Amino acid sequence: MTRALSVTREENFPEWYLSVVRDADMAESSAVRGCMVIKPWGFGVWELIQRELDQQIKDTGHENCYFPLFIPLRFIAKEAQHVEGFAKEMAVVTHHRLKSIDGVLQPDPEAKLEEPLVVRPTSETIIGDTFQRWVQSYRDLPLLINQWANVVRWEMRPRLFLRTAEFLWQEGHTAHADGDEAMAETRLMLDVYRRFCEDFLAMPVVAGEKPENERFPGAVSTYSVEAMMQDGKALQAGTSHYLGTHFAEAQNIRYQTAEGGVALCHTTSWGVSTRLVGGVIMTHGDDDGLRLPPAIAPKQVVIVPMLRGKPEDEAVLDFCEALRRQLAAVGLRAAVDKKQIKSADKRWNWVRRGAPVIVEVGPRDVAAGVVTFMRRDRLRDGDKVISANAGLDDFVGGAAALLADIQANLFNEAKARLDTNLRSDLKTFADIAAYFGAAAADDADSFKGWVRAPWCKPTGAALEQVEERLKALKLTIRNAPLGQSGPYGACVFTGAPGVEDILIARAY
RNA sequence: CGGGGUGUAGCUCAGCCUGGUAGAGCGCUAGCUUUGGGAGCUAGAAGCCGGAGGUUCGAAUCCUCUCGCCCCGACCA
Secondary structure, three states, X not given: OOOOOOOOOOOOHHHHHHHHHHHOOOEEEOOOOOOEEEOHHHHHHHHHHHHHHHHHHXXXXXXEOOOOOEEEHHHHOOOHHHHHHHHHHOOEEEEOOEEEEOOEEEEOHHHEEEEEEEEOOOOHHHHHHHHHHHOOEHHHOOEEEEEEEXXXXXXXXXXXXXXXXXXXXXXXXXXXXXXXXXXXXXXXXXXXXHHHHHHHOOOOEEEEEOOHHHOOOOOOEEEEEEEEOOOXXXXXXXXXXXXXXXXXXXXXXXEEOOOOOEEEOEEEEEEEEOHHHHHHHHHHOEOOEOOOOHHHOOOOEEEEEOOOOOOOHHHHHHHHHHHHHHHHHOOOOEEEOOOOOOHHHHHHHHHHHOOOEEXXXXXXXXXXXXXXXXXXXXXXXXXXXXXXXXXXXXHHHHHHHHHHHHHHHHHHHHHHHHHHXXXXXXXXXXXXXHHOOOOOHHHOOOOOOEEEEEEOOOOHXXXXXXXXXXXXXXXXXXXXXXXXXXXXXXXXXXXXXXXXXXXXXXXX
């Protein structure tokens, strides 16, 4: 069986993932450990994610700002849990000048900063410091701000897109007069993320609240949207935090109430990152490479002219260019691949990159006024590549609907996988342990999916115990799905009466 | 920061044990043939063998030190 990639998902999922990232021209690792170069095709996907999400963030009343990359060390120190959460992965700037000493270029000892600066791992503190000055009166609230930025977290185990030392994201930060409003904001943005993942990335997610031990450092409550990858692991695709008054207390974000008193603001923060691109790859990719949902495909229809270095090439190119213009005229992102390589190679390059529709045009098509095309979501029947023919006008007229169908099909496929592999019939921890193959170490990477089960929502030391037991099976609690209602069975960890359902899964 | 591995052409790697001065595949360049579908043949460009020191007539190969990277653990959007 000839596939476009040299490794299949079944053989080795992590290797398959790397192979898609590489062969689809998404990104590559760089000279800087843990930092990646995002290539045009990968960045194009991110740009589309950015464009759409930016609009949705604005539509919900937020405005964009930009805050500094550097944060004074003392700012980080202000919120105790925040420090603890991020201290171990912080890049620190200590000097402002280089000097050649004994022929070695190094930080000039004379140019040491009085106070070190950290490269932002997230911006709660610097934004809180700003909010403190911006918020005076209840009339200044709510303050609804977002920024698109890069952040740095010195990760020990980087993986392209999924976990890199530097990554791109948006971080929303808001301040509110009271807790109810801040909580509503937290939940609103979580819902924006859920809809965005489903409608735009065609990636079904489960929105829910994180258990206490998985909370953002400094948050009162953390919510996430979790997506199931094709190896059954969970990917946290986005988070939204209700920060209570923790940061307001640490940074003195207060306002005068209508009654003349002084009150602390309730703040929120929420973000999604370039990790989404990794999620798209692991949700939709197949053994021929990436499959991009049309909504985030930088090129939705790629036209490959079959050129042979003969006089009729010119007519083929003219035909392709005319087709491209017609597709552009109906609002689609179309391109003609004029690169001087064999057309069969071009086709497979676009298959690997996941262009939703690939059109091939040869002299015979031109003569007959038809196009031959493949849809990437249904590339093969068995091993055979499926291609279809359509008259030029029919193809152009139906292209938008075709793309919509591809988008829907990718979502439905992923949704069916999520539904099929989310089990809720395991009643005890022993069942769960057996299901995830506790004994068989070599079984650790085989597909398992998620388990939904009731628990008694322990806290503190009791929760730590639960965490330990799960950890032995490489499992984590992903979240407690929203919108659930009892009655609940017995807690799978303790047998005590359950108070809510949680999702248990291996995770990225 | 613990345990293991590895560094040779753009990429993947062989050669190292048993020192004699550089190889393969893919990719790249050119030419010819082929082409309704991931082609073949021929020719070619490309590496002071991670770095420093040592042993030796001679080091990719042996020794010492050093740096980088990868995998497994602790941490993680």
